[in-house]
Amino acid sequence: MGKNVGEYFGTDGIRGLTNTHPMTPGMAMRVGQAAGRKFLRGNHKHRVVIGKDTRLSGYMIESALIAGFTSVGMDVVQVGPLPTPAVAMLTRSMRADLGVMISASHNPFHDNGIKLFGPDGFKLSDEDEADIEHRLDITPKLAKPEDIGRAKMFQDARGRYIHDAKLSFPSHLRLDGLHIVIDCAHGASYTVAPDALWELGADVTRMGVDPDGFNINRECGSTHPDALQAKVRELGADIGIALDGDADRLIVVDEQGKIVDGDQIMALIATDWARKDLLRGGGLVATVMSNLGLERYLESHQLVLARTKVGDRHVLEHMRRHGFNVGGEQSGHMILTDYATTGDGLVAALQVLACLVARGQPASQLLTLFEPLPQLLRNVRYQDNDPMMVDSVQAAIRAGEDRLGNRGRVLIRKSGTEPVIRVMAEGEDRDVIEQVVDDICDAVQKAA
Template sequence: MTTSFFGTDGIRGAVGREPITPQTIVHLGWALGCVIKRHYGKGSILVGKDTRVSGYLLESAMEAGLSSAGMDVVMLGPLPTPAIAYLTQTARANAGVVISASHNAYADNGIKFFSANGTKISDQIQDEIERLMATPMEVVASKDLGKAHRMDDAVGRYVEFCKGTIPRRMDFRGLKVALDCANGAAYQSAPAVFHELGADIEVINNKPNGFNINEGCGSTHIAGLQALVLKEGCDVGIAFDGDADRVLMVDQNGQVVDGDQLLFVIADSLRKQGRLKGGVVGTLMSNFGMERALQEREIPFVRAKVGDRYVMQELVARDWVLGGESSGHIICLDKTTTGDGLVSALQVLTQMKFMQQPLHELAGEMQMYPQTMINVRLPLNTNAAEICQLKDVLDAVAHNEKILSGEGRVLLRPSGTEPVIRVMVEGSDSALVKQCCETISDIVRAQI
């Protein structure tokens, strides 16, 4: 059996974005175990997964690899990615492993690693693992093999942690909340968290069968949640992706509130309360409207490269606590160590209760700018970065930025996952934005 590997925070090169076998995962587990043991000594490594059918196979392969390196293994079962980060830290484990392909379809899977402090592993550790992947496995002696056991209360521990991220006397009584669990890793924890905090909940897509994760549901297919919110008269709807590190929301009118808007709601509410530490980190793809709205409120804002790793780097460097992406991957460093869909949603609901305003009013204080993106497909082995730096392309970008007259921006970005250049334009005039994006895309195509 093979499964597609998609692990943007996992191992590069030797494993890469290509079909992998269980033998590869055994080898990967062994390499991880050897490197962690070399740096921190023999100890335990936590292994969790989402609800994909391939997770059963891959967690067993990972367990075998870690044990062969002499590391003990704690099996967590299906849990949100951020829950594994949290438990790695609080259980005093040496590292954590997540088997998940996030928002991808069920046939894909991938590996993510967390350090002992609940953050992504360092580049140094990752490089060492990659080098070991190119060498034959050397299994430890029988007396030194690692042992494995299950953490039976993993879900309960994470639920209590999530509840602890809001003020002690805060609850959500009086709020009717719709939840879309994407048939993914949050199917147990999300309903428990919001129910125990007093919300009246309506839950959909919380019956995973190994094949229905992200299938027409969750944060990547939000129409079902919009319909539920309107049908049941909910105050808010919350949609997670397959591993629950992302969240999008729906207001009481059925309108989608994306990650940029949620980030703004949290930041602006904290500003009004005098509790915002520093500024906000977005990405190159963050909506121009958020940048403008934050500037108007004198909230510092910087853009990082796309990817939660880069958002985190900026937050740490600036000693700020709030950052995220339009996809709904939001980091609240004063609450947890990584992006967490449940924790982020709790912070939004907390601000709704504190400000005594519905979500559509809080999000409405930020004007979203129209955005158009065209993916220009490239022939294989074309250097996308070089295309973006050609004179005709740079001239086209500069010319169209002048046309936008400071009321928008242009972004060219080579994709990290497929052979395309993403041409994105946003501004206050939707027709002009579309025209500029098509013009630049035509010029990019002409250079290929």
Template sequence: MGKLFGTDGVRGIANQELTPNLAFRLGQAGAYVLSKEHPHPRIVIGKDTRISGDMLEAALMAGICSVGADVLRVSVLPTPGIAYLTRTLDASAGVVISASHNPVQDNGIKFFSSTGYKLPDTLEEEIEELVLNNQRPWSIPTGGEVGRVIEITDAERQYIDFLKGTVGSLEGLKVVYDGSNGAAYRVGPQVLQELGAEVIPLAVSPDGVNINAGCGSTHPEVLQRAVIEHQADIGLANDGDADRLIAVDEKGEIIDGDFIMVICALALKAKGGLAKDSIVVTVMSNLGLYIALKDAGIKIHETQVGDRYVMEELLNTGAKLGGEQSGHIIFLDYNTTGDGLLTALQLMAVLKEQGKPISKLAAQMQRLPQVLINVKVKDKKKSMENPYVLQKVEEVKRFLGDRGRVLVRPSGTESLVRVMVEGQDHDQLTRLAQSVVEIIKREER
């Protein structure tokens, strides 16, 4: 990838790295590149609830309109909702202003193509080159040729109706829902209630700075306690832009993306609805998932970490279900990106159909011990290529043999290197992971 676009768009600290000026130039360059295929582009723009969203949205819209493109403004809406509306509104592209699960000081800008998929690398690189080299090949329209902002006032209703159309009634189920004070804080509880579920809402009062703060899919502790307190059937937690889901069973135990994929894949397979009898996962998925799905005759395609790579493999293989342990799960029959609310509804539909506690459904997979440690670094590439780090990783691989595995990879969105070790003995895995972390930290000094 280039210097601006990472695996999930352009990210940075808002007003420091991701400035209004950069947002303005991205808007201009993006609209210009897209105008080659769409003479008068119409671009959907939505955002999450973080305070910097208003500032970046204004700059981005100004850039888009300044080159003669129109903005279809949907305001606060989950990322997958923006992907959906980009398709259904016949827009030229979609743009999301969000930093997903990151803290409030961060923000990001991510483009979707007219089909609702992430922009191909070639178009991202073309936009990036124009911005970084300060090129302005576009003409400057005046008068009636300047772009305008069109408010899409029923965006939430359109997205809710789409979600409702993917499942039947959820009446009789009691759910605790954690909206992470993010983009799904309204649509999440509403769609569940309209489908008949009894909903206890958490973290649905955003104030601009409390997004992902001690709540949501990355901080499920409050949700776990609330599920037990309210004797709910299930707990659901989205992240800030609601493209991922982490669930909690009736006993307060975490059900991550691996468990969710196993539950849904096995249910689909039993009904003959799992396309190609296949699923796409990343190298971070637990070995327990492989065992559970292979025993059921389900083929597993593996790819590197990142939902864009999961999507590429889905399109390459013809599979329709794939995702990540973190809760980014794609149901390609319904949407073109990871969708936390869609995933929640599909999971609850299985719960309703099978009439078993969610803990019993999760027990179809036995998790192998897995230790994951994040290490903050200055230069991810340098850390990954350090010969002492590589040597230590090889030592751990040789020690584990076929009894486990070690994976060291850079984060796609933060200045982190992630060290994951998996095997039979948790204490031993912790020691092995820590030995790799110590080398990474030593080499940082």
């Protein structure tokens, strides 16, 4: 087969259209065998924790992974539909050798993906993924008949995660009297997130909690918050919370129905933790996509904004290397390493709710910390060719950068999870950035 490293693993594991290479049951079984062989270390009985979201293909991919892991001698613990951070937490707390989340996150139901976690609950390093890719091309050593692994369901997984998430909420506070609307995107958090909020005392209105295998992320959740905005306004709720399909992403809606993105959420958590002397690293870590307004706001509080490439794994890598405990993405991935080893939408929401209760301010006031600079992002889909290599596209990018000068910036990048070019411009003049983005998108479209 001779595939190059990086052929299968993207910025967030393996992802693609179900029943199309590489997201096939055959590949899933090979991943189970390759990852299982890599993590068979020592003489103890090895185990892997497998969770999934609610998309139809999760059953098929899960069965194939189980066949792969058990065939090389690793026991499987199935936890059913649970958020990605729950799988990471259970992998570590159950002393498993490996964790697997079957999810395509915020993508539609027809996509699926495989995310791998090491024994420490953190996503695998590039080196580990490269080693697993190499093993995909090698016939695995199968276990002897008496050493084949077993698979069993773990019945208390949901309760364990709810308890763990609630521990991140200050013990002296309650959510009594707070009306929260939560949209779970018909995804992995459809029971655990609303139940956790209710147990903490909130009056909870639930949305996106009726998964049927097909409706995950469909016009709901963090990527489509329109219905949540309308419901918050209709009910006069105090706040709205939107998660995505695997619940590692958070978007908030204030009591007026206005969307609050990850930049404002990170600003609130970082400054609140700094005030309590809980913030480490002297600021927070975000990506190149975060608004310049966030950077200026943090500077006004003597805090730094460390920027990384897009992708929560890059954010987390920088956090671990340089000692930060708050990081995330404008899109809503929030990583709080005091409580989780990966993005956790529910835990991040609980930090926001703690501030809401403690300060007694309306969400619109609490979560409007800075005025963002006008920023525009558009996606252009492409096929097999690489539009970024075309001269006309590079010329359009240079022209946009020259036009913005020191008053803004242009960022063009390929998505790591789907075949699209993301075109972003930011600056002080909205009309100018709209023209810059239009010109670059037109060039990319023609080249694609």
